[in-house]
Amino acid sequence: MQLARIPTPLVPLERLSRALGAEIWCKRDDLTGIGLSGNKVRKLEFLLAEAKAQGADLLLTCGGIQSNHARATAVAARQLGLDVELLLRGTPDDDPDGNLLLDHLLGARLHWCTPEDYRERRDALLADLAAQRRREGRTPYVIPEGGSNALGAKGYSAAAAEIGQRFDRVVVACGSGGTVAGLALGPDIGPIHGIAVCDDKAYFEGRIARMDEAIPAPGGKWRIDEGFQGPGYGIANAEIWAGIRQMAELEGLLLDPVYTGKAFWALRTRVAAREWTGRVLFWHTGGIFGLFGRGREIA
Numbered sequence: 001m002q003l004a005r006i007p008t009p010l011v012p013l014e015r016l017s018r019a020l021g022a023e024i025w026c027k028r029d030d031l032t033g034i035g036l037s038g039n040k041v042r043k044l045e046f047l048l049a050e051a052k053a054q055g056a057d058l059l060l061t062c063g064g065i066q067s068n069h070a071r072a073t074a075v076a077a078r079q080l081g082l083d084v085e086l087l088l089r090g091t092p093d094d095d096p097d098g099n100l101l102l103d104h105l106l107g108a109r110l111h112w113c114t115p116e117d118y119r120e121r122r123d124a125l126l127a128d129l130a131a132q133r134r135r136e137g138r139t140p141y142v143i144p145e146g147g148s149n150a151l152g153a154k155g156y157s158a159a160a161a162e163i164g165q166r167f168d169r170v171v172v173a174c175g176s177g178g179t180v181a182g183l184a185l186g187p188d189i190g191p192i193h194g195i196a197v198c199d200d201k202a203y204f205e206g207r208i209a210r211m212d213e214a215i216p217a218p219g220g221k222w223r224i225d226e227g228f229q230g231p232g233y234g235i236a237n238a239e240i241w242a243g244i245r246q247m248a249e250l251e252g253l254l255l256d257p258v259y260t261g262k263a264f265w266a267l268r269t270r271v272a273a274r275e276w277t278g279r280v281l282f283w284h285t286g287g288i289f290g291l292f293g294r295g296r297e298i299a
């Protein structure tokens with residue numbers, strides 16, 4: 001199933017490289033589409049092929065209020081003629097922006113839950129919802145948070161195969177682990193650094209290892225770097241915004257404050273400290289809609 005515009009470009013960032021003092025390249029997965037932009041669509045190609053094969057007429061998934069994954073799932077559902085319901089962490093917003101605005105526009109049916117319920121029971125809540133819909137005669141297909149399971153991760157093993165060369169470092173945001181898991185299972189493109197945007201190294205290393213038993217142990221082909229989560233999930237500090245500005249002004253590339261801005265903060269910090277030298281690949285995973293509604297911070 002072709003949902004993503006792939007292969008995406010792999011480009012050198014020459015002005016940024018001069019400014020930072022290392023050879024920086026970018027994998028443009030912000031260009032996988034418009035409504036379907038970012039890393040999630042690569043996972044959805046595999047997941048939705050299975051949904052279609054099972055005869056699904058409804059997609060169910062979950063995420064934060066500004067989830068890129070939930071929005072991408074809603075877009076993909078509509079492109080395939082399916083219904084979509086989203087379990088979102090938070091409370092309804094009567095002036096929706098960014099991803100949430102698109103969820104509304106796409107007519108996704110929204111269910112809200114508290115952060116505690118989301119943390120402890122999201123999979124159970126999705127399973128209950130699916131059972132209810134089955135009783136109503138529907139055929140739901142449940143996608144886990146971030147599309148991150150063994151099947152979704154295959155999208156990133158395939159993405160690694162687009163690189164065709166080895167870098168000294170590969171830097172990518174880590175929010176639910178599926179992207180790093182897939183890259184870790186793909187061909188060798190250099191040491192993969194998943195930058196935790198929330199939670200911590202131990203949490204993600206455990207979660208990624210559980211996703212597929214074929215994933216090698218952390219520390220060799222891949223690892224999780226922490227210390228760049230900032231004040232919390234979805235919250236950006238001044239250094240993150242400074243990096244987002246630098247990337248925009250030097251290269252005309254748009255990062256977001258939730259995922260890619262944090263991964264780029266890690267890159268800038270490690271390159272400045274000469275911990276990362278040589279050729280560094282920054283994997284742009286999209287997230288542009290996360291910029292909207294943040295005008296006051298940007299100003």
Ligand SMILES: Cc1ncc(COP(=O)(O)O)c(C=O)c1O
Binds near residue numbers: 068177256
């Ligand atoms: C823009 C963006 N970048 C990176 C990630 C992290 O990817 P993953 O959930 O596979 O760790 C996400 C989602 O969590 C995302 O929406």
